[in-house]
Amino acid sequence: MKRCRDDADHVPQCPGGVLSRRDFLKYTAAAAALVPVAAALPLPGAAAATDRPARRALTGIGLCKRYDFAEVRRTLAVMLEELGDVRALVKGKHVTVKVNLVNTSEADVAGVPLWLTVTVHPVVAMALGSLLTDFGARTVTFCDQLPFRSPDEEAFSGYGFRLKDFNQAMDGRARFENTRNRGRHGDYALVKVPGGGELASAWEVSQTYVKTDVLVSLGKLKSHVSGGVTGGMKNLFGVPPSSLYGDDLKAEPDEAAIGYRTDTMHTCTREPLTSVGSFSGKSVQGDHGHNVPRFIVDLAAAFPIDLVVIDGISTIQTAEGWWLGSMVSVTRPGLLIAGRNPVCTDAVAAAVMGFNPDAPDRTLPFINGTNYLALARRRGLGENRISQLEIAGVGLQRARFEYQPTYQRIHS
Amino acid sequence: MADPRPSGCRLWQTGGGDNARQGLFAGAVRLDLQSLRRLEARGAVQASVVFDTADRAFVADMAGGVQAFALRGRPLWRTQLEGSILATLAVDGAGARLFAGTTAGWVYSLRTPNGGALWRKAIPSKSDPRILSDLLYLPKQKVVVMSSWGGRFYALDAASGEPRYSWDAGLSPYAGAAADTGDRVYCLRAVRDEGVQFVRVTTDGKETILYRQAGSEKEAGRAMVAAAPVLNEARARVCFILNSGRESLLHAWSSETEAMLWSQRFSSAVRATPTILPDGGVLVADLAGYVHALAPDGTPRYRYASGCEYLLSGSVCDQTGTAYIGDPLGMVHCLSADGLGNPVFEAPRAIQARPSFDRLGNLYVASTDRQVYVFRNQTRL
Numbered sequence: 164m165k166r167c168r169d170d171a172d173h174v175p176q177c178p179g180g181v182l183s184r185r186d187f188l189k190y191t192a193a194a195a196a197l198v199p200v201a202a203a204l205p206l207p208g209a210a211a212a213t214d215r216p217a218r219r220a221l222t223g224i225g226l227c228k229r230y231d232f233a234e235v236r237r238t239l240a241v242m243l244e245e246l247g248d249v250r251a252l253v254k255g256k257h258v259t260v261k262v263n264l265v266n267t268s269e270a271d272v273a274g275v276p277l278w279l280t281v282t283v284h285p286v287v288a289m290a291l292g293s294l295l296t297d298f299g300a301r302t303v304t305f306c307d308q309l310p311f312r313s314p315d316e317e318a319f320s321g322y323g324f325r326l327k328d329f330n331q332a333m334d335g336r337a338r339f340e341n342t343r344n345r346g347r348h349g350d351y352a353l354v355k356v357p358g359g360g361e362l363a364s365a366w367e368v369s370q371t372y373v374k375t376d377v378l379v380s381l382g383k384l385k386s387h388v389s390g391g392v393t394g395g396m397k398n399l400f401g402v403p404p405s406s407l408y409g410d411d412l413k414a415e416p417d418e419a420a421i422g423y424r425t426d427t428m429h430t431c432t433r434e435p436l437t438s439v440g441s442f443s444g445k446s447v448q449g450d451h452g453h454n455v456p457r458f459i460v461d462l463a464a465a466f467p468i469d470l471v472v473i474d475g476i477s478t479i480q481t482a483e484g485w486w487l488g489s490m491v492s493v494t495r496p497g498l499l500i501a502g503r504n505p506v507c508t509d510a511v512a513a514a515v516m517g518f519n520p521d522a523p524d525r526t527l528p529f530i531n532g533t534n535y536l537a538l539a540r541r542r543g544l545g546e547n548r549i550s551q552l553e554i555a556g557v558g559l560q561r562a563r564f565e566y567q568p569t570y571q572r573i574h575s
Numbered sequence: 576m577a578d579p580r581p582s583g584c585r586l587w588q589t590g591g592g593d594n595a596r597q598g599l600f601a602g603a604v605r606l607d608l609q610s611l612r613r614l615e616a617r618g619a620v621q622a623s624v625v626f627d628t629a630d631r632a633f634v635a636d637m638a639g640g641v642q643a644f645a646l647r648g649r650p651l652w653r654t655q656l657e658g659s660i661l662a663t664l665a666v667d668g669a670g671a672r673l674f675a676g677t678t679a680g681w682v683y684s685l686r687t688p689n690g691g692a693l694w695r696k697a698i699p700s701k702s703d704p705r706i707l708s709d710l711l712y713l714p715k716q717k718v719v720v721m722s723s724w725g726g727r728f729y730a731l732d733a734a735s736g737e738p739r740y741s742w743d744a745g746l747s748p749y750a751g752a753a754a755d756t757g758d759r760v761y762c763l764r765a766v767r768d769e770g771v772q773f774v775r776v777t778t779d780g781k782e783t784i785l786y787r788q789a790g791s792e793k794e795a796g797r798a799m800v801a802a803a804p805v806l807n808e809a810r811a812r813v814c815f816i817l818n819s820g821r822e823s824l825l826h827a828w829s830s831e832t833e834a835m836l837w838s839q840r841f842s843s844a845v846r847a848t849p850t851i852l853p854d855g856g857v858l859v860a861d862l863a864g865y866v867h868a869l870a871p872d873g874t875p876r877y878r879y880a881s882g883c884e885y886l887l888s889g890s891v892c893d894q895t896g897t898a899y900i901g902d903p904l905g906m907v908h909c910l911s912a913d914g915l916g917n918p919v920f921e922a923p924r925a926i927q928a929r930p931s932f933d934r935l936g937n938l939y940v941a942s943t944d945r946q947v948y949v950f951r952n953q954t955r956l
Contacts, residue, residue: 228904228924273799273844274821274862275885477884477903488796489747489765490724493846493862493885495903495925495943517618517637517659564924564943565618565637565659568678571703 217546221246222502222511223555224562227476228495230279232332235499236290239472242501243294245555249503252469254299256376262288263382263398264307266423268321270485275493278323279477281484283381285323287474287499291381293332302336305329305381306371307401308343310421315341342369344406344418351407353439356465358542361457362446366465367437368402380468380505384475384496384512386569387483389429389455391529392516394500394509395471396539399462400428400455408435428458452525452532452572459535463505463544471508473500475515480566487570496564498557506545507552510536517565520547528569582809582851583894585956587931588670590623590663590709591848591889594754595806598850598858598929602956604893604936606909608919612648612949616640619924620941622663622709623931627670627687630934634947635660641675641683643690646933648949654690657681658705662751663928665710665719667733674712674719674733680704682721682731696736700725708744709751709803713758716778720760722748728762730780740780745772749801751848752776753813755830761806761813765790765798771817773804773828786828786835788817801846802889810855810871812836818844825849825859827873837873847889848929852912853896860886860900868914877914881906889929893936901926901940907948922948 223242227235243249264282272280292303311318316326319339329337345351348370355365372378382398390397403424405411411422416436426433431446431454447453475498479491500515502508510520513536518528520536529535536547546552549559556562583599584592591598614624618638625633630646637659643651658679665674672693673685680700684693698704703724711720718730722744729741745764752762760776770790776782790798797820804815811831817824823845827836843863850858855871862885868876883902890900896912903925910916924944931939936952 226923271821273797273818273846275844279884485797489749489799492749492799492801493887494927495887497903497905497924497943563618567659567661567707568703568705573702 217506217540217543218504219546219551219553220502220504220507221553221555222500222508224511224515224558225499225556226497226562227499228497230284230286230476232286232290235286236293238499239290239501240294242499242556246501246503249470250298253295253377256300258295258300258303258377258379259371259375260288260291260303260305260379260381261372261398261402262305262307263393263401264309264322265484266310268309272479272485272491272493277485280479280493281383281385282322283383283474284476285325287472287476288324288381289329289332291379291472292329292337296333296336300336302338303333304338304340304371304375306340306342306369308404309341310343310405311341312419312421315339340369340371342371342402342404343421344404345369346371351438354465356461358464360443360461360464361538362454363442363458363461365437365439365441366403366462367407367435367441369404372402372466377469378466379470379472382471382473384473384478384500384516385483386479386481386516386528386566388487388531388570388572389451390459390535391569392509392513392518393483394473394512395468395505396459396463396509396535399466399468400424400459402462402466403428403435407437412436429455450532456529456533456535456538460539460542460544463539464542468505469503471502471505473508473512475500475512481568482570490570492567494566498562498564504545506536506539506547510547510549511552511554511559514549514559515562515564517563520549530569530571582807583853585934586628587626587933588666588668589625589711590751590929591803591805592931594711594713595808596751596753596803596848597805597807598848598889598891599853600891600893600932600936602893602936603895603954604897604932604938605953606938606950607953608950610951614642614644614648614947614949616642616945616947618659619943619945620947621661621927621943622941623929624939624941624947625664625666625931626933627666627673629670629687631687632933632939633664633666633673634941635664635675636945637661639677641673641685641690643687652690654685654692656683662706662721663709665712667712668714672733674710676706676708676710676721678705678707680706680723680725682706682719682736684733684736694736696731698723698725698729707749711752711754711760713754713760715758720752722752724748728752728776742776742780742782745800746796749799751803753804753806755806755808761804763800763804763815763817765795765800767795770795771798771800773815773826785833786826788819790819794819799844799846803848805849805851807851807855814849814851814857816845816849816859820844823861825857825869839869839873839875841867846887850890850892850898852892853894858890858892858898860889862886864902866890866898866900866910866916879908879910879914879916881908882918887927891930891932899930899938901928901930901942903927905942907940920948920950922946
C-alpha cells in the first residue's frame with residue numbers, strides 16, 4: 164500500500180519515474196557514450212520500447228442522458244464499483260484529475276457552450292470528485308493548463324468549474340490548479356519517458372502531475388483530426404506547460420506564457436524550452452498525424468494513468484474543437500466510459516464511436532496519421548484490440564453510437 | 576386560419592416531405608401514443624425515414640445500412656453501403672429508385688423493391704468526401720442532387736449516376752438543397768471571404784446569388800450552414816436560416832419580387848430546417864432548445880422550451896397545426912397550434928433526425944438507439 168504525507172514537499176509517487184536534472188543529464192550522457200550498450204542498459208524503471216505484452220483492464224460503460232448531478236453520480240458510482248478497485252486505489256490518497264478543458268473558455272460551437280461540446284462538463288467532474296472523496300480520497304486536485312493569468316479559481320470558472328460548488332459536493336477536499344507554469348511549486352518536475360519515447364525522452368511539467376498518488380484522466384469523447392479519437396490518453400496533451408512549450412515563448416521560458424503547443428507538439432517547428440534537451444528530433448515537421456499520436460504515447464508512458472473517465476454525454480464529432488469551425492457538429496451519445504487502463508479505455512471509446520481501435524494507420528478514424536492506440540499497445544501500455552477487452556456496464560453493443568468520420572485532411 | 580392554398584404533402588420521399596422540405600403533412604393527425612411499433616436498424620438512425628408509392632419505409636443508419644420495411648413494419652430487405660449515412664435518402668417520383676449518400680463520399684441508386692444496387696458513384700473530391708446534405712430528386716430533369724465536403728453540389732443523372740452539372744457548395748456543406756416544382760434548386764453556402772449566400776440554380780445549371788450575408792474568412796469558416804431552405808410555393812416565398820456566430824436570422828424571401836419580405840433574428844444559432852405551418856407560419860428549432868413559432872408575416876407567436884440544452888433537428892406538422900419534434904434527450908414533444916406543448920414519449924437515447932409521416936399519417940421518429948418509433952395515426956385519411 165502506498166502511503167503519503169500532507170507536507171507540500173513530499174513526493175508521494177513518481178508515476179513515470181521523476182528525475183533530477185543531474186540524473187537526467189547523467190543518463191542521457193551515458194546513453195550517448197555507450198550507444199551499443201544503451202539498449203541493454205535501460206534507464207531505471209524504463210520499459211522496452213516495442214512489442215511488450217499489452218496490459219489489460221476492465222472498462223465500464225454507462226448510459227446517462229443528462230448533466231444532472233445525481234444522475235451522473237449514480238451512473239459513475241455503478242461504473243466505478245464495477246471496475247472493482249477504485250475505492251482501494253484512492254482511499255487515503257491525494258488524487259490528481261487532469262481535466263480536458265482546452266485552450267480557451269471564451270468560445271463555443273455555434274453558441275452551444277464548451278462544456279456541452281468540447282470540454283468536460285463540470286457536473287461530471289464534480290460527480291467524480293464527490294465519489295472519489297466518498298471513497299476516501301484525501302484531496303482531489305482538478306488541473307489543466309488554462310490560458311489565463313488570473314488566479315486558479317477564477318481561471319476554472321470560465322469552464323463552469325466553481326470551487327465552492329465542488330467543495331460543497333466534496334467535503335471541502337477539492338483543489339483547482341492551473342498548470343500552465345510551475346505554479347505554486349518551486350520548480351518543475353522532469354519526468355523521463357520509459358524506453359526513450361517516440362519523440363520525447365522526457366517531459367518537464369508542473370509538479371502537480373507527479374506529487375500525487377493517483378492520476379486520473381477525465382476526458383471528453385470526441386473525434387480528433389490528428390489523433391483520430393480523443394479520450395483519456397490524448398487528454399494528457401495538456402500536461403506540458405505553456406511556460407516551456409507554448410507558442411508565445413520567445414528565447415526563454417516564461418512563467419507568464421499562455422500559448423498553445425502547436426509549434427512544439429503539432430507542427431514540431433521548434434523545440435520546447437525545457438532545462439535539458441527532451442525531444443528526440445525524430446518528429447516530422449508539419450505532419451500533425453505523425454507527431455501528435457507519438458507524443459500522446461510518450462505522455463501516456465511517462466504519466467501512467469490510474470483511472471480514465473470519459474464524458475460522452477454531449478459532445479462534438481468529426482474534429483476536436485470549436486477552432487475547426489463548421490466542420491464540427493454537436494451530437495449526444497449520452498454515455499460515460501471509465502477504465503483503469505487508458506489504452507483499453509480509449510480503445511473501447513473508439514469502438515463505441517463506431518470505429519475499429521486497431522485500424523491501420525491512415526485509415527478511419529486515424530485517417531490523418533498513426534493509430535496511437537496500436538502504437539501504445541506495441542509499447543506495452545495496454546491492449547487496444549477490442550476482441551481482447553473485457554467490457555462491463557451496458558456493453559459495447561448497446562452503447563455504440565456511431566460518430567461521423569474524423570475529418571480527412573486535403574491530400575496534397 | 577388555414578391558408579386557402581393548401582400545402583404540404585402526403586408522400587414523403589425526401590427529408591421534410593417533398594422537395595420543398597416544408598415538414599408539413601397534407602392531412603390531420605391524431606396520434607395513438609400507446610400504439611407503438613419499432614423498426615430496428617443496426618446503427619444509430621440520424622436520417623429521416625422516407626417512403627415510396629408502395630408504402631415501403633426506408634431507414635438509413637450510421638452503420639451504413641439501408642433497410643426497407645412494409646407499412647406494418649415487416650422487414651423487407653437490407654443493403655449495406657460503404658460509409659455511414661446521415662443524409663436523408665431521396666426516392667424518385669415513380670418510387671422505383673432510392674438514392675443514398677454516405678460519409679465515405681459514395682452515392683448509390685438502389686431498387687426500392689429489393690435494395691439491389693443500380694449504380695454507385697464517388698463524388699469527386701480532393702479532400703474529405705463526406706455527404707451530409709439530404710438528397711434531392713428532381714423529377715423533370717431526372718437528376719439527384721447532393722453536396723459533399725469536397726465543396727460542390729452535384730446533379731447526377733438518376734439513371735446512370737453521371738454528373739450533369741455541379742456548382743459551388745461552399746465550406747463544410749451540411750444543408751440539403753430544396754427545389755420548386757419547376758426543378759429550380761435553392762441552396763445555401765458559406766464562401767470564404769464572402770460570407771453566406773442564398774443561391775438559386777436553374778435547370779441548365781446556371782446559378783444566381785439571390786442574397787448575401789457578408790462575413791470575413793474566419794466567419795465563413797465557422798458559419799454553420801446546416802438548415803435547408805424551405806419553399807412555400809403557394810405563397811411564393813422561400814424561408815432560410817443564416818447563422819452568424821451565436822445568432823441567426825430567419826429570412827422570408829419572395830420568389831415573385833425577388834426581394835426580402837421580412838427577417839427575424841434569434842439569439843441562438845439554428846441547425847434544424849424550419850417547418851412551414853398550414854397557415855404559412857414558420858417553426859424554427861434553435862440550438863438553445865427552443866421552438867419558435869412565427870406568423871406568416873414574421874411576427875413571433877410563441878416560444879416553446881423543450882427542456883433540452885439544444886435542438887438538432889427540425890419539427891414536422893400536420894394540417895391542424897400540431898407539430899412534433901424530437902430532442903437530443905430522446906423526448907418527442909407535441910406542440911399544439913397555439914404553442915401548448917409537452918413531451919409525449921421518451922426514447923432511451925438522443926433523437927437527432929427530423930420525424931416524418933407515411934401516407935396514413937403515422938409518425939416515424941428515428942432515434943440514435945437504433946430504433947425508429949412509429950406512432951399510429953388514429954385519424955382516417
